[in-house]
Amino acid sequence: MNVTAGPSASLRPQLRRISAIGFDWRAEVSLKETLALLGGKTTDRWQYTEDLVADVLVYDAGNALAQAVVRRQIASGHPCICIPSTGDAGDELVLRYPFGATRLIRCLDYASTRLTGQSAATGDGSDSVCQRLDVAMRTPGAEALVLRSGNHEGLLWVASQRIAWPVSLDLDECARILAGDVEIEVLHRGDAKLKSTAAGAALQSAEPLLWAIGIARSGGHPLRRLPAGQRYRLRRWPDFGVIGRRSADLRCAALLMQRALSGTELASFSGLPIGVVQVFLNAAALCGVLVADAERVVMPARGAASGRSPFGSVLHRIRSAFAMTSAA
Amino acid sequence: MSREYKLLFAGPMGAGKTTAIGAISDHAPIATEALNSDLAQHSKTHTTVGFDYGEVALDGGDRLRLYGMPGQSRFDFVWKVASEGALGVVLLADNTRPDPLADLAVYVEAFRPLADADAMVIGIGRSQQGTTSIDDYAHWLSERGHAAPVFSVDVRRRDDVLLLLEALLSQIETRELFATSSQP
Numbered sequence: 366m367n368v369t370a371g372p373s374a375s376l377r378p379q380l381r382r383i384s385a386i387g388f389d390w391r392a393e394v395s396l397k398e399t400l401a402l403l404g405g406k407t408t409d410r411w412q413y414t415e416d417l418v419a420d421v422l423v424y425d426a427g428n429a430l431a432q433a434v435v436r437r438q439i440a441s442g443h444p445c446i447c448i449p450s451t452g453d454a455g456d457e458l459v460l461r462y463p464f465g466a467t468r469l470i471r472c473l474d475y476a477s478t479r480l481t482g483q484s485a486a487t488g489d490g491s492d493s494v495c496q497r498l499d500v501a502m503r504t505p506g507a508e509a510l511v512l513r514s515g516n517h518e519g520l521l522w523v524a525s526q527r528i529a530w531p532v533s534l535d536l537d538e539c540a541r542i543l544a545g546d547v548e549i550e551v552l553h554r555g556d557a558k559l560k561s562t563a564a565g566a567a568l569q570s571a572e573p574l575l576w577a578i579g580i581a582r583s584g585g586h587p588l589r590r591l592p593a594g595q596r597y598r599l600r601r602w603p604d605f606g607v608i609g610r611r612s613a614d615l616r617c618a619a620l621l622m623q624r625a626l627s628g629t630e631l632a633s634f635s636g637l638p639i640g641v642v643q644v645f646l647n648a649a650a651l652c653g654v655l656v657a658d659a660e661r662v663v664m665p666a667r668g669a670a671s672g673r674s675p676f677g678s679v680l681h682r683i684r685s686a687f688a689m690t691s692a693a
Numbered sequence: 694m695s696r697e698y699k700l701l702f703a704g705p706m707g708a709g710k711t712t713a714i715g716a717i718s719d720h721a722p723i724a725t726e727a728l729n730s731d732l733a734q735h736s737k738t739h740t741t742v743g744f745d746y747g748e749v750a751l752d753g754g755d756r757l758r759l760y761g762m763p764g765q766s767r768f769d770f771v772w773k774v775a776s777e778g779a780l781g782v783v784l785l786a787d788n789t790r791p792d793p794l795a796d797l798a799v800y801v802e803a804f805r806p807l808a809d810a811d812a813m814v815i816g817i818g819r820s821q822q823g824t825t826s827i828d829d830y831a832h833w834l835s836e837r838g839h840a841a842p843v844f845s846v847d848v849r850r851r852d853d854v855l856l857l858l859e860a861l862l863s864q865i866e867t868r869e870l871f872a873t874s875s876q877p
Binding site for chain 1: 696698717749750751752753755757780811817821827831832841844852853855856859860862863864865866867868871
């Protein structure tokens with residue numbers, strides 16, 4: 366599976382996610398198996414996900430819960446493929462069980478048309494590199510990803526987040542990668558490329574590259590798997606020793622290490638623009654340090670705490686002595 | 694009247710405390726070094742037996758005093774006295790040591806009051822060379838109820854020492870923010 370991100374990416378097959386709700390496990394297994402047989406026969410590449418947030422949702426029209434989810438999916442502009450409980454199956458987005466491959470291809474291609482039209486209408490030609498990488502890393506069974514940028518190629522091991530890259534992934538190399546196209550290929554266990562790709566290159570932490578992609582190549586959008594109202598915390602501090610020091614990131618990390626906050630709450634507590642907070646969340650999610658949490662918090666008035674801290678004055682003067690930017 | 698604030702640097706012998714202080718101090722650190730009589734712990738010829746000392750001038754005539762704690766655990770009574778009234782502590786560890794987590798355990802326990810107050814930060818030297826990952830350190834701390842920042846650092850670089858300091862400040866600010874925002 367190749368996922369290319371770059372200026373011409375909108376002309377190439379997109380990696381789309383499809384999910385199902387409301388029908389029994391046999392139908393779900395059948396859908397997955399049929400999907401697996403479609404490689405290369407559809408306009409876009411389709412990947413099944415257990416998440417309910419997907420590009421296309423397949424649902425049983427006779428299931429009340431499914432209908433509730435579908436209403437939200439349609440409201441967010443995403444197509445749904447209906448499995449009707451009764452009546453004719455005449456619409457382009459209607460499927461019948463058992464699923465025929467031809468009919469499924471037609472449905473998915475029609476959904477691609479809808480999604481492409483939607484992207485064109487919003488001026489968003491393709492998923493961001495961050496989104497594509499996130500999807501690729503979460504592909505079921507993915508062992509590693511081949512990343513290609515310019516004439517460099519490396520192997521990112523998904524579980525350990527270690528990468529074999531021909532040169533040191535310092536800030537300059539990350540900047541070079543971010544400046545151009547990034548091609549992503551998912552490898553599964555046993556794939557011959559696992560041995561041949563980046564042979565001889567020493568493993569290093571992928572965190573600097575993943576973080577840089579989250580911050581700089583999110584396209585201004587939150588990852589699809591990060592719903593706006595959800596609260597998050599960090600399971601550990603990102604390793605800013607290899608990522609690089611940025612006051613805004615340190616501020617957000619300190620907050621999310623001590624409390625679970627939503628994006629809006631994080632922006633309010635930190636005093637940072639929501640766009641800055643959003644790419645921080647994307648980067649943290651890509652690095653695998655962001656976890657969802659349901660803790661409730663009391664919102665302060667914006668900036669209410671500033672000046673009331675007994676340490677506030679001295680902390681400000683220490684920052685000043687070292688020319689550190691105060692993020693808040 | 695000018696005031697003084699205290700920042701501590703601690704960790705095993707050879708972790709880079711004197712170097713870290715030198716990277717950010719206004720003047721070269723004043724070190725109390727002697728011949729290393731504990732070569733089993735570290736092969737360097739000299740080690741700190743008293744305090745290392747550096748300082749940073751702050752606006753308004755105040756001073757931030759930087760104290761490097763002697764590394765050997767027989768000086769643990771000094772660590773506890775020094776931590777009273779300290780702004781925070783920077784713990785340094787060397788990832789190439791045989792058991793860096795065990796090294797760290799002594800200091801995390803000795804400076805527990807500061808750790809509990811979110812006033813501890815940990816810098817790992819030579820992180821790419823050892824077998825203990827940053828995840829391992831974070832997990833180990835979490836099991837002990839701590840969430841201190843752990844970063845790969847090279848304390849010869851001023852920017853890496855400033856990263857540790859800024860993370861410490863961010864933690865303290867956040868603690869204060871949540872404390873004051875939850876007051877009626």
